[in-house]
Amino acid sequence: MNTQQKLKKYLEEIEKNDKKGKKINAFLQLNSDALEDAKKIDEKIKKGVAGKLAGKIIAVKANINVRGMNISCASKVLENYKAPYNATVIEKIKKQDGLIIGIANCDEFACGSSGETSAFGPTKNPQCLELIPGGSSSGSAASVSADFCDMALGSDTGGSIRNPASHCGVVGVKPTYSSVSRYGLIDLAMSFDQIGPFAKNVLDVSLLLSVIQGKNFCDSISQKSKIINLKEIDKIPQNLKVGLLDFPIQDNNIQKLINKKIQKACEKYNWEIKKIKIPYLDLAIATYYPLVYVEFFSATRKLDGRRYGKKIEEVCGPEVLRRILGGSEIAKAEHQGRYYYQALKVRRLIKEEFRKAFTNVDCIISPTVPRLPHKIKEKISVEEMYDYDALTIPSNLAGNCSISIPVGKINKIPVGMQIMCDKFQDEKMLQIARSIEKLG
Numbered sequence: 001m002n003t004q005q006k007l008k009k010y011l012e013e014i015e016k017n018d019k020k021g022k023k024i025n026a027f028l029q030l031n032s033d034a035l036e037d038a039k040k041i042d043e044k045i046k047k048g049v050a051g052k053l054a055g056k057i058i059a060v061k062a063n064i065n066v067r068g069m070n071i072s073c074a075s076k077v078l079e080n081y082k083a084p085y086n087a088t089v090i091e092k093i094k095k096q097d098g099l100i101i102g103i104a105n106c107d108e109f110a111c112g113s114s115g116e117t118s119a120f121g122p123t124k125n126p127q128c129l130e131l132i133p134g135g136s137s138s139g140s141a142a143s144v145s146a147d148f149c150d151m152a153l154g155s156d157t158g159g160s161i162r163n164p165a166s167h168c169g170v171v172g173v174k175p176t177y178s179s180v181s182r183y184g185l186i187d188l189a190m191s192f193d194q195i196g197p198f199a200k201n202v203l204d205v206s207l208l209l210s211v212i213q214g215k216n217f218c219d220s221i222s223q224k225s226k227i228i229n230l231k232e233i234d235k236i237p238q239n240l241k242v243g244l245l246d247f248p249i250q251d252n253n254i255q256k257l258i259n260k261k262i263q264k265a266c267e268k269y270n271w272e273i274k275k276i277k278i279p280y281l282d283l284a285i286a287t288y289y290p291l292v293y294v295e296f297f298s299a300t301r302k303l304d305g306r307r308y309g310k311k312i313e314e315v316c317g318p319e320v321l322r323r324i325l326g327g328s329e330i331a332k333a334e335h336q337g338r339y340y341y342q343a344l345k346v347r348r349l350i351k352e353e354f355r356k357a358f359t360n361v362d363c364i365i366s367p368t369v370p371r372l373p374h375k376i377k378e379k380i381s382v383e384e385m386y387d388y389d390a391l392t393i394p395s396n397l398a399g400n401c402s403i404s405i406p407v408g409k410i411n412k413i414p415v416g417m418q419i420m421c422d423k424f425q426d427e428k429m430l431q432i433a434r435s436i437e438k439l440g
């Protein structure tokens with residue numbers, strides 16, 4: 001099937017089930033030039049001059065700038081904002097002939113774990129339509145899971161790629177902090193955010209990650225890293241020491257599923273398995289939120305209604321407002337040293353504990369999310385919502401890389417396994433994920 005045929009098939013499926021039929025609501029906007037772009041890509045393929053992503057059809061989260069598209073962050077604030085430039089990751093994708101099919105729904109300004117805070121309606125979980133797909137990159141995960149595209153880009157501040165990947169039964173990667181340029185990403189919290197890929201399998205996320213990685217002068221934080229060698233991903237790592245995270249979670253059935261899978265992998269590949277405790281992990285959520293609130297408060301000061309769109313406090317939803325008000329309070333001079341600096345201290349401790357742990361093991365395995373997704377519109381408390389990210393936040397605090405891969409189902413609901421590796425060990429992490437994926 002060439003790119004044009006594949007695109008048509010996806011567009012038909014979107015037409016049938018995104019706003020009508022199953023009403024997934026994964027897309028906020030489709031690329032009206034997509035057919036034209038697909039034609040050009042097919043011509044390049046014919047001539048044998050096409051890039052690495054030729055033939056791949058990709059959705060982009062609504063907080064990553066794509067020139068000419070409406071990058072609203074799923075918010076009324078930027079409802080009419082048209083991106084005047086491409087984020088670095090988009091330039092890289094286009095250079096390798098990836099085709100952007102549309103802009104994916106998400107939680108408003110990436111604040112959320114369920115996809116329900118979007119100003120343009122929640123996204124449904126394509127695997128179980130009455131349930132949330134997870135968030136905040138809800139539309140990115142759902143579009144891959146619903147077979148609307150091959151791949152997607154999301155952003156992960158505290159779990160927003162891995163969490164919806166887990167709930168929707170797809171693969172999602174949070175790369176090492178600073179290994180992918182954030183230029184053109186509309187920040188939630190810049191010391192945590194990382195753009196990363198979603199796909200249906202490990203080889204495809206590896207391909208997309210190998211394209212978007214690398215240092216770029218527009219993002220001074222971005223660093224040069226070992227670019228993923230796709231030929232290496234299919235190799236089974238030898239003499240691997242696997243750390244199985246010892247951390248109590250709400251749903252024991254999820255833990256059992258993870259344990260069973262990792263035991264199977266260790267037996268088959270002769271990997272050594274060790275139970276591992278990371279001190280202070282129970283403080284991860286309490287550490288993450290004050291930092292995110294303050295960074296988000298700061299990042300949103302430019303949304304004052306004069307330059308871009310509307311004044312954020314006047315039109316945003318309750319979760320975004322909570323963070324802005326909370327951030328402005330925590331950042332007050334009279335609280336200096338109380339919350340923000342305490343949180344920075346604990347962040348440093350957690351970072352250090354991970355550094356120590358990775359001198360003993362090659363990777364750390366855990367469930368991606370400690371519980372199964374709730375029903376759309378079901379009332380849960382703010383604390384319960386924040387708890388979804390108990391196991392994903394630690395990697396963002398430490399800056400490590402991590403991935404979620406589907407490993408089974410409980411009551412027909414997909415469950416993801418998280419594999420965490422040390423900074424800049426993304427290639428090894430993908431190898432481990434691929435080896436586990438191969439078990440079927």
Ligand code: GLN
Nearest residue numbers: 110112156157158159160
């Ligand atoms: N759910 C977390 C939050 O609301 C993570 C969000 C994200 O990773 N963008 O902050």
